[in-house]
Every structure is written in C-alpha cells, then in structure tokens.
Amino acid sequence: MAVMTEKRVETRPIDNAALIAQTKRRRQFERIFIDGILVYGFLALLLLFAIFPFLWMFSTSIKTAQESFVIPPRWIPQHPTLEAYKVLYDAKAANNNSFPRYFLNSLIVSISTTVIAVAIAVPASYAFSRFTFPGKGILFFSVLGRNTFPLVAFLVPLFQLFAALHLQNSYQGLILAYMTISLPLAVWLLKGFFDGIPNELEKAARIDGCTRFGAFVRVILPLATPGMVATAIYAFINAWNEYLIALTFTSDPKLRTLQVGQTFFLSENNSNWAALMAVSFAISIPVVVAFLLLQRFFIKALTAGAVKG
Amino acid sequence: MATATRTLGRPQIAPRVTVQEPGVFKRMWKHRADYLYVFPAIFAMGIVILYPLVEMFRLSFYYTSPYGGAQKFVGFDNYAEAVSDEHFGLVVKNTLVWTAASTIFALLIGLVAAIIVSRPLFARGLVRGILIIPWIISATTAAFIWKWMYNADFGIISWILIRFHLIEKPLKFIDGTDFVLPSIIVANVWKEFPFAMIMLIAGLQTIPEQLYSAAKVDGAGRWRRFTEITLPQLSPILLVTSLLLVFANMNAFTFVWVLTGGGPVYRSAIFVTQVYSQAFVGSPHFELASAMGVILFLILMVFAVFYVWLFNRQSRTSHVVEDEEEGGLALLNVTNAE
Numbered sequence: 279m280a281v282m283t284e285k286r287v288e289t290r291p292i293d294n295a296a297l298i299a300q301t302k303r304r305r306q307f308e309r310i311f312i313d314g315i316l317v318y319g320f321l322a323l324l325l326l327f328a329i330f331p332f333l334w335m336f337s338t339s340i341k342t343a344q345e346s347f348v349i350p351p352r353w354i355p356q357h358p359t360l361e362a363y364k365v366l367y368d369a370k371a372a373n374n375n376s377f378p379r380y381f382l383n384s385l386i387v388s389i390s391t392t393v394i395a396v397a398i399a400v401p402a403s404y405a406f407s408r409f410t411f412p413g414k415g416i417l418f419f420s421v422l423g424r425n426t427f428p429l430v431a432f433l434v435p436l437f438q439l440f441a442a443l444h445l446q447n448s449y450q451g452l453i454l455a456y457m458t459i460s461l462p463l464a465v466w467l468l469k470g471f472f473d474g475i476p477n478e479l480e481k482a483a484r485i486d487g488c489t490r491f492g493a494f495v496r497v498i499l500p501l502a503t504p505g506m507v508a509t510a511i512y513a514f515i516n517a518w519n520e521y522l523i524a525l526t527f528t529s530d531p532k533l534r535t536l537q538v539g540q541t542f543f544l545s546e547n548n549s550n551w552a553a554l555m556a557v558s559f560a561i562s563i564p565v566v567v568a569f570l571l572l573q574r575f576f577i578k579a580l581t582a583g584a585v586k587g
Numbered sequence: 588m589a590t591a592t593r594t595l596g597r598p599q600i601a602p603r604v605t606v607q608e609p610g611v612f613k614r615m616w617k618h619r620a621d622y623l624y625v626f627p628a629i630f631a632m633g634i635v636i637l638y639p640l641v642e643m644f645r646l647s648f649y650y651t652s653p654y655g656g657a658q659k660f661v662g663f664d665n666y667a668e669a670v671s672d673e674h675f676g677l678v679v680k681n682t683l684v685w686t687a688a689s690t691i692f693a694l695l696i697g698l699v700a701a702i703i704v705s706r707p708l709f710a711r712g713l714v715r716g717i718l719i720i721p722w723i724i725s726a727t728t729a730a731f732i733w734k735w736m737y738n739a740d741f742g743i744i745s746w747i748l749i750r751f752h753l754i755e756k757p758l759k760f761i762d763g764t765d766f767v768l769p770s771i772i773v774a775n776v777w778k779e780f781p782f783a784m785i786m787l788i789a790g791l792q793t794i795p796e797q798l799y800s801a802a803k804v805d806g807a808g809r810w811r812r813f814t815e816i817t818l819p820q821l822s823p824i825l826l827v828t829s830l831l832l833v834f835a836n837m838n839a840f841t842f843v844w845v846l847t848g849g850g851p852v853y854r855s856a857i858f859v860t861q862v863y864s865q866a867f868v869g870s871p872h873f874e875l876a877s878a879m880g881v882i883l884f885l886i887l888m889v890f891a892v893f894y895v896w897l898f899n900r901q902s903r904t905s906h907v908v909e910d911e912e913e914g915g916l917a918l919l920n921v922t923n924a925e
Contacts, residue, residue, distance in 0.1 A: 312809065321703050321714065324696070327777065328718050331732045334743055338735065350746045398627045405624035412615045417629055424636055426891040430840050430859045431880025434866050434873045435642035436635065458635045461628060490620075519725035521841040526867065537727045541845065544731075551735050558728045569723045573716055 339363070339555040346552040362552035365543060366560055372543055372553060377560075379532065380539035386449055387524075387535060388517040391456040392510050399464035400506065404494060406465065407472035408480075424462045432458070433526050440527060447530040455523045460513045467512060471505030472498070508575045515565050536561050643884070646877035653870040665878035674853045674861075682837070682857040684768060685775075689839075690832040692776040694825065697783025702817075704784070705791045715788075722781035730845035733774040737761045761847050767855045771846050778842065779835065783828050790824035791817070830894045837887060858883050 338346050339362050341355040365372035405411075406418050436455060437446075445451030475498060483493035521537040528534055534542070540561060544554045615622075647665055649658040669675065704715050721729065736744050737760035745757035760770040798816050807815065818825075840859040843849065849856035849864065856864075862883065866876035 308809065317703055317706060317708075320699060321708070324700050324703070325714065325717060327696075328721055328781070331729075331736060331777065332720070334736060335732045347741055349741065350749070351741060351743050398631060401624040402628035405621050409618065409621040409624070411618035411621040412611050417625060420636070421628065421632055423891070424632075426834060426887050426894075427636070427640065428838055428859060428862070428880060428883045428887060430838070430862045431643055431877070431884055432636070432639035433863070434646065434876050434880070435639035437866075438642075438873070439634075439638065454631075455635060457631050461631060465628060515723070519727075521725065521727045521845070522863075537725055540727055540731065551738075551741075554731060555735065558731055562724045562728055565723055565725070566720060569719070570716055573712075573719070 335555045335558055338552055339559050341552050343550050343552050362550070362556040363560070365550075365553040365556060375531075375539060375542050377536075377539070377557065380534050380536045383449075383533055383539075384518060384536040387452050387456065388514050390449065390453045391460050391517040392513045394453065395457060395460035395464045395513050396468075396506060396510050399461060399468050399509075400499070400502075401494075403465045403468035404472050404498065407469045408477070418465075421462050421465050424458060429458065429522060433522070437526060445527075447528055447533050449533070451527055452524060452533075452535075455527055456517050456520065458523075459516055459520065463516060464509050464513050467509040468502070468505060471502050471509070474505075475501050508572055511568050511572055515568055518565055640884075643877050643880050646874055647881045649874060651874045653872065661874075665874045666882070669865075669875045669878045669882070674856065677853050678856050678858060678861050681768060681853075681855065685772060685839075685843075685857050686833055686836040688769075688772045689775045689779065689836045690829055692772070693780045693783050693832055694829055696776060696780040697828075698787055698821075698825075700780065700784040701787035701791055705788055718784060719781040721778050722785075726778070726839070726841035727845050729774070729778050730842050733771075733777075734761065734846055737770055737774075739763075761855070762851065764851055764854045767847060767851065771843060771855055774846065775836070775839065775842060779832065782835075783832065786824060786828040786831075787821065790821050794820045826897060827894075830890060830897070833890055834887065837883070837890075 337354060340358045340360065341352075342357065342359055342361055345352065345355055345357070365375070366377045369376045402421075406414065440446050440451050440455075443451075445454065479497050479501070480490075480493040483497045484490070488496060519537065520535075524535040524538045528538065531542075540554070540557055543557050544550065648660060648662060650661045650664070651658050700718055704711060704718065708714060736742050739745075739757060739759045739762045742757065742760065744760065745754070748754045749757070758766065761767050794817065798820070799812055802812050802816055837857075838859055839857075840863060843855060843857055843860050844863070847855040849860040858879065862876050862879045865872045865879060
C-alpha cells in the first residue's frame with residue numbers, strides 16, 4: 279500500500295472539463311472493451327477449450343464405426359445412432375470385454391475402499407483433531423506425506439508382498455492397495471470437519487455423564503455425518519478413477535476395473551473408436567454427477583488448507 | 588510488505604518445543620487410549636506405505652534376478668546401471684520439460700480462468716462447473732479422448748488445422764517423434780488447469796476489497812491494480828499451487844502411459860513411466876526400478892522439504908495461509924497425485 283501512495287498521480291487539473299471528458303471516455307472504453315469483449319471472449323475460449331474434447335467424445339460415440347473414420351471428420355453425425363453403446367451390454371460386440379463385469383468390479387472395489395477408509399479414518403482424524411498425545415505430529419505427518427512419495431516406486435515392494443500373501447487378483451488386495459490413496463485423503467478431509475465442530479459440545483456431554491468415547495459417538499459423530507458423506511463421495515471418485523494400482527495388481531480379466539478394462543475396448547486390429555468413446559462417456563457420468571452434486575463442498579474442502587475462508 | 592509483516596510477526600510465535608520433556612513414556616501411557624483411535628489407520632499405512640518405502644531402499648542395493656533366486660548385495664551398482672542407461676538423459680530431459688511446461692501453462696490458464704470466473708458473470712456456477720470437469724474425469728478417459736483427437740489419420744485437431752489452412756495434411760501429433768512431448772503437455776494442461784483455477788479462485792476471495800477501492804481512489808488503473816495488488820496478494824497461493832502441480836506432474840503416470848506409453852522411441856518417456864517399464868514390462872528389473880524409484884523419491888523429497896519450509900514461512904508471514912503446518916501437508920492430498 280505504501281508503494282501505491284508514493285506514486286500517487288498528481289491530480290490538480292487545469293482544465294477540469296477536458297479531464298472529466300477524458301476519464302469518461304476511458305471508463306466507457308474499459309466497460310465495453312475489457313468488461314465485455316475481453317472477459318467474455320476469453321471466457322468463450324476457455325469454455326471451448328474445456329468442453330470441446332467432451333463434445334467430440336460424445337459426437338464420436340453416437341456415430342457408427344464406419345462414420346467415425348470418415349475423412350474429413352463430421353462434426354455432427356449424419357445418422358446418429360446408439361449402436362456403439364451396444365458394447366456396454368453385449369460382450370460379443372466388444373471383443374469379449376464385459377462392461378457390466380468391469381462396472382461391477384469398479385463398484386465393489388470403490389465402495390469397499392470408501393467404506394473401509396472412512397471407517398478407519400473417522401476415529402483417527404477425530405484423535406488428530408482433539409487429542410494431544412506424544413508422537414501425534416509425526417503420525418499425522420506420515421499419513422499426509424504420502425502424496426509426496428512416488429506411488430510407482432512403491433508398486434514393486436507391494437507387488438512382491440501381495441504375491442507372497444496371494445493377494446494378487448483379488449478384491450482384498452486391490453482394496454488394501456487403494457488405502458495408500460484413500461486413507462490420507464479421508465483423514466485429512468475428516469479432520470477438517472472435526473476441527474469445525476466446537477469443543478464445548480463434548481465438554482457439555484461429559485458433564486452430563488458421557489464417557490469420552492460416548493461423547494464422540496453420540497454427540498460428535500451425528501454432527502459430522504455431512505462431512506463423512508462428503509468425504510465418502512470424494513474418496514469414491516478417487517477410487518473410481520484409479521488406474522495404476524488396478525493395472526498392476528489385476529491380470530485376471532474377471533477382476534479388471536473399468537479404468538483398466540476401458541483400455542481393452544480398443545484392440546489393435548479392431549480400432550472401434552466409437553465404442554471406446556461410448557465407454558468413456560458411460561464411465562465419466564457417475565463422477566461428473568457426483569461432482570456436480572457437491573461442487574460447493576468440493577471447492578471448499580480442496581482449498582481449506584491453503585486459504586482461510 | 589512481506590518483510591515488514593515477518594519482522595512484526597516473529598515475536599508472536601511461541602518457540603517450538605524440540606526437546607522432549609522427561610517422562611515421555613509416562614505421557615504416552617497416560618494417553619494410551621488415544622492411540623487406539625489412530626491405531627487402525629497407522630497400521631494400514633504401515634503395510635501400504637512404510638513397508639514399501641523401506642523395502643524399496645533395500646531392493647535398490649541388491650541384485651535380483653528376473654527369474655527368481657537368491658538376492659545379492661551389490662552396493663550402488665543398480666544406481667550406476669540405471670543412470671548409465673542410454674535413454675536416461677532423454678528421460679530426465681523429458682521429465683523436466685514435461686513438469687515445467689505443464690506447471691507453468693496450467694498456472695497461467697488457471698489464473699486467467701480464476702480472474703474471469705471471480706467476476707460477476709452470467710450463470711457463473713454453471714461456468715465454473717463446466718471448467719472443472721476436465722479435472723474430475725479419470726486420467727484414463729482423458730487420455731483416450733486426446734488420443735482420439737490426436738489420431739494421425741482421423742484426428743479432429745489435424746482437420747481443424749487443415750480447415751484453417753495452417754497445415755496441408757494431417758500431423759502425427761503423438762505417433763511421430765517431433766511433436767509428441769508438446770502434444771501431451773497441451774493435453775495435460777487441459778486436464779489440470781482447473782485445479783490451479785480452483786486454488787486461485789479461493790486465493791482471490793481472500794484479497795480484501797478495500798485494497799482495490801483504495802487503489803482506485805489513488806488513481807491506479809486496472810493493470811496497476813493487477814500487478815501491485817492482485818499478484819503480490821496471490822503470490823503465496825501461486826507458489827503453493829505451483830509446487831502441488833509439480834508433485835502431480837512428476838507423478839503423472841496414468842496420463843502419459845495411456846496416451847503414448849512413453850513412446851515413440853522414448854520421446855515422451857518420463858521418470859515414472861520408466862520406473863514402471865523397468866519393473867513390469869518385458870523381463871522384470873525390480874532392482875533397477877527400485878533404484879530409479881529411490882532417485883525419484885529423493886528428488887520429490889527435496890521439493891517436499893522446500894514446500895514445507897515455504898508453507899511454514901508463509902504461515903508466519905501471511906494472514907492468507909492457515910497457521911498450521913499440517914495444513915500445507917494436507918493440501919498434498921488434493922492433487923490427484925499418483
């Protein structure tokens with residue numbers, strides 16, 4: 279601010295009328311050019327950049343396989359058809375890739391991961407939020423520092439461990455491996471929610487004769503339910519979108535998740551891009567819907583640590 | 588301004604206790620019930636994080652035959668072999684270009700987007716929602732969409748450029764060696780600029796409106812208000828966001844792998860895809876993958892230490908950032924990093 283005042287423009291105009299007219303012209307120019315053309319122009323470009331790939335995905339998905347290979351490509355298909363979406367239920371049309379099976383696998387793994395991660399994270403994040411015990415800082419650090427570690431490098435030891443424990447190609451193994459992502463996420467989000475619940479509530483409950491654990495279960499947990507739901511949805515989206523772990527720990531086609539299974543819809547000799555785009559579209563719907571439902575929370579949670587809001 | 592606040596802020600900070608008081612075991616015993624709350628989480632993290640971390644370091648010092656059998660301690664031989672790989676230099680260069688360019692452009696576009704959608708706009712909520720979608724969908728799906736758009740024969744991007752007479756015939760965006768790295772960077776910027784946008788929208792909201800009105804009274808134009816208020820006020824969160832993007836980009840395996848597989852001829856191979864290839868493509872070289880993993884881990888640790896240091900410093904100097912050091916670490920979880 280100091281800088282601003284020092285460089286303050288000397289305003290002692292000799293010709294007042296001319297100056298007012300000049301300012302007026304400048305304001306008008308700014309209003310039309312910057313507020314109108316520039317802002318909406320950039321916004322249009324940004325929206326086009328963000329949305330165009332989706333539109334192209336959708337446009338391709340409602341083409342026939344033949345029409346997707348027309349040169350030059352058609353923006354809007356001449357004969358819109360849902361033919362490509364046949365791969366979603368007809369495994370024969372999809373090189374024996376069973377979309378329902380992949381969908382079910384994704385659902386099982388994502389939901390289990392979410393439930394277990396939230397269940398484990400609730401007491402832990404409550405303790406991190408409320409208690410002061412020796413080693414709390416280090417433990418919290420070790421949970422949250424995970425994302426600085428390269429997951430790829432961890433796959434080798436985990437791969438050997440899972441081979442020894444016969445956890446490869448199993449839901450259990452996949453869910454356990456997904457904890458590397460979901461658990462830190464859930465602990466962090468939930469701690470934020472617990473931090474937002476006033477401490478006085480437990481104190482009042484304790485005075486009324488609750489044990490410490492009783493106060494946590496009866497008073498705090500009900501209040502934290504919206505936070506738990508939001509955390510669960512976020513954890514679900516992350517598990518649903520995960521590719522690397524699923525790729526590494528499932529070689530059995532029966533256990534493929536959607537993200538891995540998706541890659542198999544495009545076999546080398548039968549490049550059916552229309553079908554692949556149909557699959558991509560179908561996979562994206564759950565996450566986009568989940569996101570739009572809780573967009574407001576999402577943005578708040580994401581930025582809570584960086585900005586006091 | 589930052590220096591002034593820092594000197595003012597310093598005396599208010601309570602000295603950090605580094606030396607444990609006597610009787611730490613006594614205190615641990617007193618708080619024994621507390622550990623029950625965190626035990627399941629810590630136990631799970633021990634299996635999936637601590638064990639792999641320790642084992643990765645151990646493996647990197649041993650020779651492991653791809654066909655099983657006894658392991659042999661070889662010191663730093665694995666590191667020497669990994670570094671002397673004929674493609675190592677190219678991979679390091681790719682990783683640097685990929686990380687730097689993706690981060691800078693995502694930040695720039697994110698900043699423009701954040702400034703625009705922070706203004707009163709028609710259907711602002713919907714506009715924000717649409718702009719965030721690229722970041723929400725899976726890396727696999729995003730990679731496939733771009734792979735299709737970059738297709739050498741039928742790709743729409745080539746045909747748009749032909750329509751505008753910028754090129755004569757379709758370009759090999761990701762199938763040739765010339766454009767592959769810039770092409771996947773463009774796609775990556777598309778995927779992650781919304782993240783920068785979200786962070787910067789939040790940052791913009793913390794700038795007090797009075798600063799702008801005061802500057803207006805003083806006769807500062809838009810550009811000066813931007814360079815002398817918006818940018819300095821935003822600088823802490825710009826730094827934090829750029830570091831988070833660096834982490835995400837260094838670890839962006841899925842996107843690169845699905846889009847190009849690191850090819851053609853290593854032109855788009857980055858560190859993480861190389862680690863994966865060493866371990867799981869062809870004959871498994873777990874020892875080389877581990878050595879490269881350790882190198883990558885140490886590089887990321889340097890960034891992490893810088894990040895924590897920066898965050899702590901900002902917590903003391905700025906009102907923008909929450910005054911808890913864990914706040915910074917916690918943010919690491921939002922980048923969808925792998």
